[in-house]
Amino acid sequence: MSEIRLENLHKAFDDFVAVRDANLTIAEGQFFVLLGPSGCGKTTTLRMIAGLEIPTSGRILLAGEDVTNRRAAARDIAFVFQLFALYPHMNVRRNLAFPLISQGVPRAEIRTRVAEVARLLRIEHLLALPVRGLTGGDRQRVALGRAIIRRPKAFLMDEPLGALDAEFRELMCEELRLLHDRVGATTVYVTHDQVEAMAMADVIAVMNQGEVLQAGPPSEVYNRPATLFVADFIGSPAMNLLPAMGPLAPGADHARVSGAEIAIPRLRDGLAHEEAVLGARPEHITLSDNGLLRGHVFGVEYTGVRQIVVVDTPAGRVRVRSPNTVRVSAGETVGLEFSKDALMLFDRRSERALRSEQVQGAGNG
Amino acid sequence: MSGPSTRSVLEPSPWSQRLAALLVIVYALITMIPLVWIVLTGLKTPPDAIAYPPKVFFEPSLEGYVNLFTARSRQAPEYMASLPPPTSWYDELVRKRNMVITGPSRFAERYLNSVIIGFGSTFLAVFLGTIAAYGFSRFKVPLKDDLLFFILSTRMMPPIAVAVPIFLMYRVLGLSDTHLGMILLYTMVNVSLAVWLLKGFIDEIPMEYEEAALVDGYSRMQAFWKVVLPQAKTGIAATAIFCLIFAWNEYAFALLLTSGEAQTAPPFIPIIIGEGGLDWPAVGAGTTLFLLPIVFFTVLLRKHLLRGITFGAVRK
Numbered sequence: 137m138s139e140i141r142l143e144n145l146h147k148a149f150d151d152f153v154a155v156r157d158a159n160l161t162i163a164e165g166q167f168f169v170l171l172g173p174s175g176c177g178k179t180t181t182l183r184m185i186a187g188l189e190i191p192t193s194g195r196i197l198l199a200g201e202d203v204t205n206r207r208a209a210a211r212d213i214a215f216v217f218q219l220f221a222l223y224p225h226m227n228v229r230r231n232l233a234f235p236l237i238s239q240g241v242p243r244a245e246i247r248t249r250v251a252e253v254a255r256l257l258r259i260e261h262l263l264a265l266p267v268r269g270l271t272g273g274d275r276q277r278v279a280l281g282r283a284i285i286r287r288p289k290a291f292l293m294d295e296p297l298g299a300l301d302a303e304f305r306e307l308m309c310e311e312l313r314l315l316h317d318r319v320g321a322t323t324v325y326v327t328h329d330q331v332e333a334m335a336m337a338d339v340i341a342v343m344n345q346g347e348v349l350q351a352g353p354p355s356e357v358y359n360r361p362a363t364l365f366v367a368d369f370i371g372s373p374a375m376n377l378l379p380a381m382g383p384l385a386p387g388a389d390h391a392r393v394s395g396a397e398i399a400i401p402r403l404r405d406g407l408a409h410e411e412a413v414l415g416a417r418p419e420h421i422t423l424s425d426n427g428l429l430r431g432h433v434f435g436v437e438y439t440g441v442r443q444i445v446v447v448d449t450p451a452g453r454v455r456v457r458s459p460n461t462v463r464v465s466a467g468e469t470v471g472l473e474f475s476k477d478a479l480m481l482f483d484r485r486s487e488r489a490l491r492s493e494q495v496q497g498a499g500n501g
Numbered sequence: 502m503s504g505p506s507t508r509s510v511l512e513p514s515p516w517s518q519r520l521a522a523l524l525v526i527v528y529a530l531i532t533m534i535p536l537v538w539i540v541l542t543g544l545k546t547p548p549d550a551i552a553y554p555p556k557v558f559f560e561p562s563l564e565g566y567v568n569l570f571t572a573r574s575r576q577a578p579e580y581m582a583s584l585p586p587p588t589s590w591y592d593e594l595v596r597k598r599n600m601v602i603t604g605p606s607r608f609a610e611r612y613l614n615s616v617i618i619g620f621g622s623t624f625l626a627v628f629l630g631t632i633a634a635y636g637f638s639r640f641k642v643p644l645k646d647d648l649l650f651f652i653l654s655t656r657m658m659p660p661i662a663v664a665v666p667i668f669l670m671y672r673v674l675g676l677s678d679t680h681l682g683m684i685l686l687y688t689m690v691n692v693s694l695a696v697w698l699l700k701g702f703i704d705e706i707p708m709e710y711e712e713a714a715l716v717d718g719y720s721r722m723q724a725f726w727k728v729v730l731p732q733a734k735t736g737i738a739a740t741a742i743f744c745l746i747f748a749w750n751e752y753a754f755a756l757l758l759t760s761g762e763a764q765t766a767p768p769f770i771p772i773i774i775g776e777g778g779l780d781w782p783a784v785g786a787g788t789t790l791f792l793l794p795i796v797f798f799t800v801l802l803r804k805h806l807l808r809g810i811t812f813g814a815v816r817k
Contacts, residue, residue: 188712208715215716221709225731238718282717 138199138289138322139164140185145194147180154180156346158194162290162324162339167316169333170326172343173369178326181343182292185324186215198289209238214283216293220275222267228278229263235286253281256318272300276308280315290322297332309335330370334358342366359417360495361480364487367415373444376421378451380412380481384490391481394450396428399476401492411484418444418457420478423464427471429454433464447472536792542785550781565782567591568775569608569790573600608787611769615791617680618765619749622687626744627737629688630695631703635725637696638703639711649700652693660690661753671758678759686758687748694747695740702736703729739805742798749795766791 140162147155155177162168170178183189185196187208196204203211214235222231229250236246254260257277262270267278276296283291296312297305313336316323327333333340334354341351342365350362361367367375381392386406390397391414398414423445431449443460446453447470454472464470481490489495508514513521542550544561573595584601587593595602633652637645667686668677676682706729714724730737756768770787773780799806 186712186716188715207720208712209718209720211716212718213716215713217709217713219707219709221707221713223710223713223728234714235717238723282713286717 139197140290140322140324141197142181142185143195143197145181145184145196146192147177147184147189148192153346155184155191158343158348160341160348160351162322164322165320167313167323167325167336167338169337169340170324170343171330171333171340171369172328174328176343177346178328178343179294182215182294182324182326185290186213186292187211188215212286212289214286214288214291216279216283216291216296218295218298220279220296220299222270222275222278222282224266224268227264227266228259228270231267231278232263232281232285235282239286249285253285256284256315257281273304273308276300280312284315284319284321288321290324291316293323293325295327296325297327297329305332312336330372334370342369344369359478360489361415362489364413364415364482364484367480367482367489371417373418373455375415375417375480376454377482378414378416378449378454379484380414382407382410382412384412384481393429398428398474398479400479400481401477401494403481403490403492405490405492407481407483407490409485412490413482413484415480415482415489416454416474417478418455420475421454421456422473422475423447423456423458423462423470424473425471427473429472429474430469431472433466433468433470435466436464445470539785539788539792542781543787543789545782545785547775547780547782550785562594562782563591564594565780565784565786567594568606568780568783569773569786570606571595571602572604572606574603575600606773608766608769608773611764611766612790614680614759614763615749615765615767616794618683618687618763619745621680621684622691622748623741623744625684625688626691626695627699627741629692630699630740631730631733631737633692633696634699634703635729637700639708649697652696655689655693664754664757667754668757678762678764680763683755683759683763683765686754687744687751690751691744691747695744698740698743699733699736702733702740706732735805738802742802742806745798746795 140160142158142160145155145158147153158177158181160168170181172178180189184191185198187203187206187210191204194204195202198211198213223234226234232250232253233246236249241249250263251260254263257280259274259277259281262274262278267275270278279296283293297308300308309332316336325333325336337354339351340354340357342349342357344365350357350366352360357366358370361370361375364377367377378393380398384391384403384407386403388406389400389402391400391412392398393414400414429449429451431447431454434446434448434453437444437446438460441460442457443462445456445458445462445464447456448454449472456472477494480495481492482488483490541557541559543565544563545556545559546562546564549556549559549562550565571591576599578599581596581599581601584596587596592602636642637649642648671677671682674682676685710728710732711721711724714728715721719727750767751765752767755765759765759768766787770784770791771779773783773787775781775783
């Protein structure tokens with residue numbers, strides 16, 4: 137179990153840059169999630185850590201040791217593949233034992249460790265079966281078992297829940313996290329599903345187009361997105377991003393959104409040009425007659441206890457999360473009130489968040 | 502017919518199914534006739550074999566098989582009478598024709614040559630083909646497509662078109678009429694087929710299995726042996742059968758390049774001479790025995806063969 141550090145990691149396939157200058161530190165025992173849309177470089181990053189791809193430049197440190205050019209077999213890392221990659225010509229027991237056989241572990245010990253892992257994952261009854269007939273969840277458990285049996289320095293998982301039914305995914309999410317807490321291994325987990333990421337991660341790193349945009353605990357990534365992309369990618373529905381007028385001086389505490397002066401946390405950064413963006417999570421907006429920004433209700437989506445009210449304003453469509461005790465109907469004119477401390481301001485051109493008294497640094501790992 | 506049809510639109514109607522079955526049966530019968538005739542001829546006596554009109558019903562005899570495996574000589578009746586009584590059924594069979602067995606024929610030797618050369622070249626072609634196919638399937642090989650096309654292009658003309666150069670080359674290299682020479686020749690012809698067939702099979706094995714083995718602590722070579730090969734084995738079996746059929750049945754080069762030492766069965770069987778020309782029952786018997794291994798392996802692996810022929814027809 138150990139720390140993983142990526143230093144200026146870069147990977148290009150011919151002209152295509154898959155990973156651009158990534159710097160990340162994954163602390164020992166951490167559950168670290170690489171989150172991003174498909175093609176953002178998260179899987180390539182994971183494969184470089186595993187030794188399945190060799191970086192174009194940069195370094196990978198595993199427990200302080202430079203393993204950049206070391207082959208996969210010598211890194212002592214376990215990898216769980218998206219489709220599990222259970223060896224189809226072996227039964228469950230042999231699949232579990234396979235990593236130990238390569239290390240020359242004595243037979244008796246292999247037997248006890250297989251039994252141990254099978255008990256931990258509750259797959260004892262499957263040991264003698266061929267892997268072909270197993271259900272998705274059982275395959276998942278066998279794949280995890282094959283990873284933990286070796287007690288490797290770290291676990292790498294490439295969308296391991298992607299192949300499961302939605303219903304089952306939730307259950308496995310919980311199990312995975314429990315397993316991680318019990319084994320305590322450093323885990324790097326790749327997914328495009330922000331719900332999965334939020335549910336499991338200690339730290340989330342959001343990637344897009346080969347770049348790591350932000351790394352931080354789920355709450356930080358959710359509440360204080362470092363870039364417009366992160367703001368838009370995380371949260372369902374996403375953060376409302378409304379065009380605001382610049383320029384803004386350092387110390388400004390209001391932003392103008394289509395004529396309405398909205399109170400914001402006091403800015404520490406200024407913005408020289410006109411294109412600012414105000415970011416507000418749907419739960420940080422309330423429907424209120426005192427609201428300065430007004431609009432018409434376009435529609436209401438019920439989500440149980442809460443509802444999402446979609447409001448068309450001069451600044452664009454805004455989604456508001458409100459208790460479903462609030463009765464509104466389509467076409468009604470409503471005012472929107474923003475919770476000042478939760479608001480974010482972004483620079484449209486650089487796409488980065490502006491620092492304010494609420495937002496310390498642009499948390500780029 | 503009344504009421505709504507319970508048959509799926511994709512399913513052919515019962516009549517067209519029956520028609521298809523009939524056509525297949527007729528085709529099978531037509532193609533089986535020569536084979537059946539060969540087997541029957543092997544069980545006839547020489548006079549029955551050349552009888553006209555041809556005899557379909559006859560008293561079976563093992564004379565063809567005895568003649569196939571023995572060398573005999575005709576003796577005067579007085580000499581025949583002076584011999585002690587025959588010690589075995591085949592002695593008796595031969596003596597009825599006023600002949601005695603003088604020793605074994607060369608058939609067993611030729612058959613053994615076929616086995617050595619056929620299986621040897623098949624093994625070599627499949628071995629090289631597997632390695633090459635794996636390389637082409639998994640690695641960035643410079644000029645990969647051109648190389649693959651070049652490999653395929655060696656099959657674009659009948660191999661016999663290069664018979665003369667090969668004949669001369671083999672004479673200079675001392676490969677004429679040697680087992681090694683024939684093995685290399687058939688390997689050369691088969692390896693392109695093997696590379697292409699096996700590449701298709703290996704392409705279908707997801708790369709993740711090897712990657713899993715790599716992170717599980719195995720080297721690339723170990724991953725190949727322990728993870729790729731076991732999954733490719735049906736493909737390898739199908740490829741092996743195709744290679745074996747070619748090498749086993751090859752006639753022209755065998756006739757041209759072998760005469761004594763390394764002669765295989767195909768050029769030997771048709772020229773088994775009996776009294777007054779070809780010994781047709783012996784030829785029939787030899788051909789029957791020659792067909793057996795191929796029939797055996799083909800029946801054994803027929804499912805994989807079908808996959809070998811149709812592989813890649815439906816891409817996932």
